[in-house]
Amino acid sequence: MTRPLLTDRTAVITGAAQGIGYAIAELFVAEGARVVIGDLDAGLAAVAAEKLGGPGVAIGVGCDVSKSADVDGMLAAAVDTFGTLDVVVNNAGITRDATMRTxxxxxxxxVIAVHLKGTWNGVRKAAAIMREAKSGAIVNLSSISGKVGMAGQTNYSAAKAGIVGMTKAAAKEMAHHGVRVNAIQPGLIRTAMTEAMPQKVWEEKVAGIPMQRVGDPSEIASVALFLASDLSSYMTGTVLEVTGGRFM
Structure with missing residues (x-):
């Protein structure tokens, strides 16, 4: 029997009380990790942690990723509770869609504060701890919107493109310290946020996907697991598209 991929490792996942973040946390626990659920809503984070196994397996921490002190507190909670910090997934995000004119x-x-500054806070704070251990994996959630740009998302597309550049720059800075930094660019994934879009828009997007279907949060989680584990031990500064072939 093979050993779980994240046995004895501690992972912090932001924006993980629901959606893609929760799917990542759920898979990480199944693969042996102890997890810290970071979320703006501390109550939801606590509920999510309890669902994943509660004390000894998962804890929930309230965290506004745009605030440096909050990120410090979240990472400190991971080390204080579980003893190490091995994986950080910067997933927290919001949308405030509108045309440039409006x-x-x-x-x-x-949007810039949560996605871009929030990811920067997560990367630099995690890297400072991981470099002391000379090991660690950081996974940043970008978006296909950061590759192609989406109408009505000048804020979101700019932030998600910035995360790609940040990932590559941080990967170069941290490689010799034994810390890997990679990113994922999801396409259309079925979450509460995407399901809120008008049906016509939804259908138009699906029509542009060669695999002719929407992705599931678990399909992002499996790629996050790959990047967090030793399966990707010789990868850093990489951006993986998980899009069903959309915009290839």
Missing amino acids: MTEDQFDQ
């Missing part, structure tokens, strides 16, 4: 400065700033 988008407010606040809508732009909110």
